[in-house]
Amino acid sequence: MxxxxxxxxxxxxxxxxxxxxxxxxxxxxxxxxxxxxxxxxxxxxxxxxxxxxxxxxxxxxxxxxxxxxxxxxxxxxxxxxxxxxxxxxxxxxxxxxxxxxxxxxxxxxxxxxxxxxxxxxxxxxxxxxxxxxxxxxxxxxxxxxxxxxxxxxxxxxxxxxxxxxxxxxxxxxxxxxxxxxxxxxxxxxxxxxxxxxxxxxxxIAIETVYATLKEDGVGVIEIRQFSLNTAKRFKEELKRLEREGMTGLVLDVRNNPGGVLPVVVEIAQMMMKEDATVVQVEGRDGERNGTLAKGGEKKSYPIAVLINKGSASASEILASSLQEAAGAKVVGERSFGKGTVQVSYNKALGDGSLIKMTIAKWLTPNGNWIHEKGVQPDITVAPPEIYNVARMSREAALKRDQLNESIRSAQIMLEGLGYKPNRDDGYFSSDTEEAVRKFQSERKLAVTGEIDEHTAQALEKAVVDWLRDKDNDVQLQKAIEAVSRK
Structure with a gap:
């Protein structure tokens, strides 16, 4: 490839x-x-x-x-x-x-x-x-x-x-x-x-930057990791969206675990006024050194940064810098909370081994340390429970009057897909059985009311398809709404 x-x-x-x-x-x-x-x-x-x-x-x-x-x-x-x-x-x-x-x-x-x-x-x-x-x-x-x-x-x-x-x-x-x-x-x-x-x-080959322009003029740029070439790709996609008439921007860094500090600084300063503070670094002596934005500009269109509990480190730098110094709205859930800086020393030991060591804290433009606290969204939006559901065990069929965690997962999936088990406590009730029957009928499966391997596979596939439909992404929709001019 x-x-x-x-x-x-x-x-x-x-x-x-x-x-x-x-x-x-x-x-x-x-x-x-x-x-x-x-x-x-x-x-x-x-x-x-x-x-x-x-x-x-x-x-x-x-x-x-x-x-x-x-x-x-x-x-x-x-x-x-x-x-x-x-x-x-x-x-x-x-x-x-x-x-x-x-x-x-x-x-x-x-x-x-x-x-x-x-x-x-x-x-x-x-x-x-x-x-x-x-x-x-x-x-x-x-x-x-x-x-x-x-x-x-x-x-x-x-x-x-x-x-x-x-x-x-x-x-x-x-x-x-x-x-x-x-x-x-x-x-x-x-x-x-x-x-x-x-x-x-x-x-796992992953393109770190994905960009789309919605029909209403809102651009969405998803950043999956801050690797060495991410800033270059981000700049290319940002310029493309602006040429196409973008009127608002959503930066999606959900489940982005971080990456290289100079890369996220380069990205953030593209959307900040000259000499605005992007991030501060505080060493063991308590002295703080701020990194100032260079070569960018505060955008005329509104910006939202979309985060969740899997947004960490460099993602939190991006969210907090734009929130505090560029007027962006942060949408979603409280982030992971990792506020320290590491440097890797691969020459000092002389044998190919490496020491990666925390050498400083990083702080937001306003001097806040988000370590073990996370970035607090301006607009809090939790995902539906179906986003966090665990996979079902397929060792044996799930059936009436059983009680276990796999049944609870199935109930959450069925509820999220629009069926009505009317409970999520893991007890396989008559309502749960009826919801399973309805699902099986609509999916052209054997209508047994039990969750066998074929039904479990079909149910999990239906959940994946549902999650991939951006119209079901309530966090993204709220972020788009926050920057929409309609």
Missing amino acids: NFKGRTVLAIVLLTMMGSVLITLSVADQWDGEMKQASSGSVVAAADNGGQYVLKKQELAKLNAVMELIETKYYEEVDREELIDGAVEGIMSALKDPYSVYMEEETATHFSESIEGSFSGIGAEVTIENGRIVIVSPIKGSPAEQAGLHAKDILMSVNGESMEGLSLQEAVMKIRGPKGTKVKLEVQRGGFSEPLQIAVIRDD
């Missing part, structure tokens, strides 16, 4: 060792100061009288542990694995899910994720209170198609518990070759029992 001239983002996230929300350029390329700090960090320590290197007593302690393991441990150990484990332990002591150590192979996957060429399930993860949590599934990815949602908690992978695992260990369990299946057990808010979700790993 030829993607020449497009922004191709092959997302396998879940190979990224927890590097889930990137808000700075990677590979020591933020600016000259950061570049020098990374490539010359060891030399700098020596030049400063060794103030950053291990003290004699500290080094002796580590050497003693190494000697004990290599001489007394009951079996042979891999010395390189011990060193990697020690570095990983140092990073985990920070208790920051966004600061991680990546061994050479993982570091390669991480770098590829920014350039765009790898494979997996297409979701991003983080650690919250020791649990592995989905930040967001990428649109069109196997993870989204299988029914994974933002805020899902991963309980087990192929029957192996995730409890006590580091983010790196968890990600390694989820990774695997294209075409293979991974079985995930997830805990989802509102469901009493864990859900079983199977995902087929794949190569």
Whole structure:
């Protein structure tokens, strides 16, 4: 398949060792100061009288542990694995899910994720209170198609518990070759029992920018990820919509997990007046440095930014900057809430491995820190429950008087599609049976009133078709209404 001239983002996230929300350029390329700090960090320590290197007593302690393991441990150990484990332990002591150590192979996957060429399930993860949590599934990815949602908690992978695992260990369990299946057990808010979700790993090629012009003159630009070429593609599509007479603009960053900071700054400043503050960065010393808009202009047409709980990091920078400094309306749900900045150091360690570390907070133009709070919409619109429904188990037919979570999912689907089960508590009632019969009749299925594999498949397909119909997207419709001149 030829993607020449497009922004191709092959997302396998879940190979990224927890590097889930990137808000700075990677590979020591933020600016000259950061570049020098990374490539010359060891030399700098020596030049400063060794103030950053291990003290004699500290080094002796580590050497003693190494000697004990290599001489007394009951079996042979891999010395390189011990060193990697020690570095990983140092990073985990920070208790920051966004600061991680990546061994050479993982570091390669991480770098590829920014350039765009790898494979997996297409979701991003983080650690919250020791649990592995989905930040967001990428649109069109196997993870989204299988029914994974933002805020899902991963309980087990192929029957192996995730409890006590580091983010790196968890990600390694989820990774695997294209075409293979991974079985995930997830805990989802509102469901009493864990859900079983199977995902087929794949190569995922995603164009990061999609633009359409509605009949009423409202342009919609969907940004799925802020990768290296996204700003260029956004500018092209924005200019095209303006040439075609656009009268209002909706920027859709729902389930956009973030990306590269300079890219989102470049996009935001296209719609902001000269010298307006796009974002502020605050370092450990408390000093704040604002990035000012250059080369853009505040647009004469109204702008709305559409967000949800899967909008994170760079998406939140875009939403907050336009909300506070460009008069845009933010529509949808409260966003994820990731307000820190990371830089990746791939030269300091000298062996192909990589340290990705939080080096600052980012704040909105008005100085607000949205970390673990999210961006609050001006117009709050929650999606219908059918958007968050879990897939049904197909191990056995669902029938009258049964009670389980799969029946609850079926009831939510039926209600969303216009049938009337009249309950969503998971009890297969007579009304539920009648709704199933009506669905089966209209879909030319055997009218049994039971949900067998064929009915479950048809019901889930009908839901997917319903979700793909933009007329059913209440959040998008509200955002369009917010910028419409009618």
